[in-house]
Amino acid sequence: MPRSKQKSALFSRRLRAARELRNLSQAELAERARLQQTAVSHYESGTRRPSLRNLRRLSEALEVTSDYLIGYANEPTPLPASGEPLFRDFSRLTTADRELARQIVGQLARRSKRTHV
Numbered sequence: 067m068p069r070s071k072q073k074s075a076l077f078s079r080r081l082r083a084a085r086e087l088r089n090l091s092q093a094e095l096a097e098r099a100r101l102q103q104t105a106v107s108h109y110e111s112g113t114r115r116p117s118l119r120n121l122r123r124l125s126e127a128l129e130v131t132s133d134y135l136i137g138y139a140n141e142p143t144p145l146p147a148s149g150e151p152l153f154r155d156f157s158r159l160t161t162a163d164r165e166l167a168r169q170i171v172g173q174l175a176r177r178s179k180r181t182h183v
Contacts, residue, residue, distance in 0.1 A: 074115060077135055078109065080137070080142075081135055084142060085106075085128060088129070095124070105120070
């Protein structure tokens with residue numbers, strides 16, 4: 067299979083998987099992404115490819131990166147940016163509460179690592 071067809075097939079599979087992960091129908095995804103339902107159907111079937119604008123709309127609606135959808139990343143979501151609410155809230159904590167938050171996040175990370183091994 068030519069490389070462009072492989073990428074298109076990967077995009078179609080990942081788009082559908084991300085939609086199903088969010089428990090959305092094609093119509094619901096289309097509404098969130100401000101697209102036509104038929105466009106989502108075409109993207110998932112691999113008969114059409116989205117424009118960059120529509121790719122961005124899909125990734126935002128699904129809360130995944132566009133790099134994940136097109137196969138340049140293996141994880142659907144990036145690590146949080148420093149401007150995200152979790153980090154903004156963290157900066158408002160006292161020193162003692164920051165240490166407690168670090169410990170809790172560390173425990174969650176270790177637990178997550180054990181369940182994904």
